Amino acid sequence: MSAKISLTPKEGKYLTFMYRRHVEEDERATTTILAKSFKVNPATATETVQKLAEKKLVEYTRYYGAKLTEKGICEAKKLLRKHRILEVLFVKLLRYDAEKACEEASKIDHYCSADLINAICRTYGHPDTCPCNKEIFSDSKCRRQE
Amino acid sequence: MSAKISLTPKEGKYLTFMYRRHVEEDERATTTILAKSFKVNPATATETVQKLAEKKLVEYTRYYGAKLTEKGICEAKKLLRKHRILEVLFVKLLRYDAEKACEEASKIDHYCSADLINAICRTYGHPDTCPCNKEIFSDSKCRRQE
DNA sequence: GTAAAGTTTAGGGTTTACCAAACATTTTTA
DNA sequence: TAAAAATGTTTGGTAAACCCTAAACTTTAC
Structure with missing residues (x-):
């Protein structure tokens, strides 16, 4: 731990x-x-x-x-995952453009639980890139709980 | 103003x-x-x-x-609208149960812009109740921007 | 090797959100 | 109805998250 x-x-x-x-x-x-x-x-x-x-x-x-550091990279990836999954949600569900999606995602990404993000990820079939084509890092817990 | x-x-x-x-x-x-x-x-x-x-x-x-006060009621309604629209999103899109939807909504409702909430509201056809059947207050800007 | 550019330290400031203890008010009940 | 119990407020803190200016220090580029 x-x-x-x-x-x-x-x-x-x-x-x-x-x-x-x-x-x-x-x-x-x-x-x-x-x-x-x-x-x-x-x-x-x-x-x-x-x-x-x-x-x-x-x-x-x-x-x-x-x-x-390694730890820092790990945390950054967790946050970027949240941010980018939210972008996917806003683009696919609400037809936001990439820029607006990014803006809105920035306001809430920090406050979203990993659970919520994983649920969105599953709903959209585990997308591997965000609307601006950046990598969406995976979370081992996400596919497991399908 | x-x-x-x-x-x-x-x-x-x-x-x-x-x-x-x-x-x-x-x-x-x-x-x-x-x-x-x-x-x-x-x-x-x-x-x-x-x-x-x-x-x-x-x-x-x-x-x-x-x-x-009147002003307080108005602000409370704005917040409850956000909260309840998010609940709708989580139940409909992610199949969350009402309780979990409420929990997750509570974490982010305050940080969501009215714009984002309205976009979700439109996507779900302006629902008038949340998963636990409470009223979703309307926002005049929401239907107007259809 | 010195001056300019870049960076840190020291010392503050504000806001949000808490708490404990002492005090004030209201309510209850004997 | 007066005192005890319950409720509510004030006072005087604490801590964390952000942010700033001014002075001091380090690096760099001439």
Whole structure:
């Protein structure tokens, strides 16, 4: 049993943002980039990254930047799964366009239980990509409970 | 233009709880009842009710209890609409039972935009009751944007 | 090697949501 | 009806989540 990780909504947003950099770009996110992206003061970004480091979700090197740990990657994937399954729901059920789907998903993804997300996932036949063609990570509990 | 009301998640829960008492029972909610329902210290319930009173959402009389104002009823209905539309979604789309649907709806109702709720409402043909047969209040913007 | 750019620290601030203990009011009941 | 019991409020905290400015420090690029 690993200690349960409790993420705040904002921490979750940082994590998913960093995941994208991590896999799509050059591996690290500087606090300045984070600060600009989230429109906050650099000091605030530093603070949040340090919180994530305390929780062992990122490896943080002062003046250099941060990089997700295995644990961080795992959490980011869980969140991205939620986000992307919600996007699928909004596009398929409500005919939202990808952008609007993303916007609405962002408002609630953090608050949705894994159970709820899995139920949606099953309903749509375990989609493997979101409306903008990004991977939807799988959850071992999802197919098992069919 | 009336000043925009900003409700915290907890305030929203209090408001909807009080709405039920207001229409289904004896019109007032004492702080003790609220404290018991939300499993908090009576002092906390008093504090929250006072916040709602400041926002003119309830009429609060010390040592007696609180009653929703027109504005409070209006806000409560907006929240209950969100909650109940989500319940419909979870029951119809995911075959959740009413209780589980309620539980999951409670986690996200506060964060869902009126737009999203209306889109779901349209998809299900403007249902007028939730899975437990309670009224789903209408939103004038919902049918208009068909 | 120094100046500019980038980053962190220190010290605050606000809001939300709690609690315990002391106090005030209302209700009950003996 | 007066005192005890139940109810409700005030006071004075705590903690977490976000956010900021200003000053100090480190890196980088000339």
